[in-house]
Amino acid sequence: MSSGARDGGMKIELGRRYRFAASHRLHNPGLSEEENFRLYGKCNNPYGHGHNYVLEVLVSGAVDPATGMIANLAELDGFVDREILEPFDHKSLNEDVDSFRGTVPTTENLCVEIFRRLKPFPKAKLERVRIQETSNNSFEYAGDNPEGFEG
Amino acid sequence: MVLLTRKIEFAASHLYHNPDFSPEENRRVFGKCNNPHGHGHNYTLEVTVAGEPDPVTGMVLDLKDLKAILEREVMQRMDHRFLNYEVPELAGQIPTCENIARVIWQLLDPKIKQGKLHRVRLYETPDLFADCYRNGAEGAQPS
Secondary structure, X not given: OXXXXXXXXXXXXXXXXXXXXXXXXXXXXXXXXXXXXXXXXXXXXXOOEEEEEEEEEEEEOOOEOOOOEOOOHHHXXXXXXXXXXXXXXXXXXXHHOHHHOOOOOOHHHHHHXXXXXXXXXXXXXXXEEEEEEEOOEEEEEOOOOOXXXXX | OEEEEEEEEEEEEEOOOOOOOOHHHHHHHHHHHHOOOOEEEEEEEEXXXXXXOOOOOOOOOOXXXXXXXXXXXXXXXXXXXXXXXXXXXXXXXXXXXXXXXXXXXXXXHHHOOOOEEEEEEEEEEOOEEEEEEEOOOOOOOOO
16 A cells, blocks of 8 residues: 655644543542642542543554554554553542552543553554543643644 | 634545455454445544734634635545545545545645644544644654
8 A cells, every 4th residue: 555645744643532430539638628628629528429531542653554544443442441441430539549549639630640551552652641521621641742732 | 823723524434445455454453444335434624723813804814715625625525425436635545534634634734825724633433533733843753
């Protein structure tokens, strides 16, 4: 197959959305009850609450002329499934995910943790992750990659 | 700088098949996207143009012009077409989201005279999309 034009002059990224549902409670044990409540409001309610998270994963790389793909979706899906969906879906982020034993599971911190877990994906370069916590708020993290936030 | 985005939708069919692969390899790599008679999607295209709003018109570019470019370059070429067989720009390429987005970038970039094409985002489904950006002058390259 011909490769078409080389990717010179442009950069192509592949984005894929995943969904998982999880609960969390925003609480910093280093702060007093009052401070926690003032800071986190109802997100500090003692038994936690849940969200349907939407995770967007963006990877970049050369488009393989033989397949037309940056990365085979089945491989990306399998990796995300193993690294993120399996450990996070229908779990309590505070109780079931070791990384949040000492870190408040805000969606900012969730972005950082998910980026860390997905970074080793061997078939393409992880550019950034974006997490929608609700339809009204979302967070993005690109690690220390200066081109991660394309502008 | 201000970014302006226009969205259009088109419907098209495609299949993934590399004639250099064996039937088994095609099946293994492309899965059900290799089904011989193809299948279709409703594609959503978001085209983002960057520029400074003109002080007289307040516009980065005239949306009518952008709409006409998208109609001519994308809709007429791809809407209700079989991408493998009916879009010459994709001939010899697997019409993945990545490759279609790249072709759309190549079609649009020279046509946009006001402002500069900033991003082409093509959704194949709500959960799968490809983004094309201009490579930075500093030579930012995907690894």
